[in-house]
Amino acid sequence: MHVCWWSPRCRLQQAPVYDGMCQREGQPGELCLRVYGRLEWSQVWYVVLVDCSLKCQNEGTLDNAACKCACAGGYRGRDCSKPPCTTECVNGKVSQENCACECNEGWTGPTCACNLKCQNGGTLDQAKCRCACAGGYRGAACSLPPCTTPCINGKVNQENCACECSEGWSGPKCDCSLKCANVGSLDKDSCTCTCAGGYRGADCTQPPCKTECINGKVSQKNCACECTKGWYGPKCGELVGGFF
Template identity: 75%
Template sequence: MLDCSRKCGNGGTLDNAKCQCSCVGGYRGDDCSLPPCTVACVNGKVNQKNCVCECTEGWKGPKCDCSLKCGNGGTLDKDKCECTCVGGYRGADCSKPPCTTACVNGKVNQENCACVCTEGWSGPKCDCSLKCQNGGTLDKDKCTCTCAGGYRGADCSKPPCTTACINGKVNQENCACVCMEGWSGPKCDCGRQCGNNGTLNADKCECTCVGGHRGANCTEPPCTTACVNGKVNQKNCDCECTAGWSGPKCDCNQTCANGGSLDKEKCQCTCVGSYRGPDCKKPPCTTACVNGKVNQENCACVCTEGWKGSKCGRCYFGVAQ
């Protein structure tokens, strides 16, 4: 008989013939002195000698709970069940292609290839430093501000426009009016149209006519008046005479003396007080014509038929009166 001095602990029983302990309660070792294994093997079984899991094919890790396979040259950390990817490949199993995002002021988030911007920068590429003022909101994708309360400008720093456009709308860039068709002027309140190739001064709402055309809209025909000593009034085509001239054509320089009045149309004086001559400078005639009338040109008598003499006092037939 084999001389066996082995002693089995923790309730184990000895097989004297084999000198081996049969352990119970999960105890282990030649003498059942090792404590039970506590490892939980999810997809495998426990090696009772070392309490290590022996995994079913396709599983790995301390608990046989990792089935991860690393692609594209990645390496697996079995303890953590994590892949370490190379060449820029991404994802839990290194199957996602490398990120191509260019982050100007930031770094790439390898999870989603989005940029993580440095403080003060935003946008898909971290290239936007715009800050919107006066309650404006920033569209990071477009790097543009949406202004509120009428504020304007790229950063909403410009004050609201106060322009009143009567027949149009305000251009928020420069606060100028953009007029509806047919209207012009700083406030879109000028509806004037210039005819016959005239040009419009929209600020004054006035036409500048060409080719002699006249009127507020250049629709009146050119003046044909010839002013000899003066210029034409384009509003009414009348002559405006140089000083000393008068008449419809400024061709009359007649003056009437001694209270006479000038007929500018005829360029003739109408004398008063019996003054005579083209300019009323000749004194009144004092001739007394007995039988006739005075010729105002020369103050001579013009006798009635049958009379003669300087005063028309002699009978033409020789009979004295």
């Protein structure tokens, strides 16, 4: 239906049906139906009745008066030619205009499955339901404070604030470059080697001591004997005072 503006040339033909012909300048007459207004010529408004040629597809039914299709089976569009929407909206409903989700309050994302709220100036990527945090804040919702861990030779892992050391470095602050030789094991916290097989030195590169200590033990630092009380000598074989 189309609006036919009032015109002093409009003339009523058969009351009370109020059908008439509305003549416009330079245009042919159109069949009109009065919808409201008074009967004075300058106050009457008309609506053009147009023969409806709309064809409803996919078992849609036509409302001839409104020239509108009532679609069936989820089909859409003016003539029911558009296929049904298959979008899954977890917390919302599907718009029949474009098959996009219209989310319930508090939900967002392509399927209305995201209710994440980004804190501390973070911005939400609705498609991925993920926050891009600002100012060093961390966590799924940017609620965790920035990391303050000093990583001397590496970078900070924003998940747990631990250091991820560059190649060749280790330790809580990535400040240890010690390598333990000869199957020695490194204590990263203290940056010290625990040597195996008698090897010695800070990096376990010094060979095992072969010193024989009769009454004492061998110092792993210099392979010298550390004598038991009362004994002395290179091998701790001499008694203090000269008596057994």
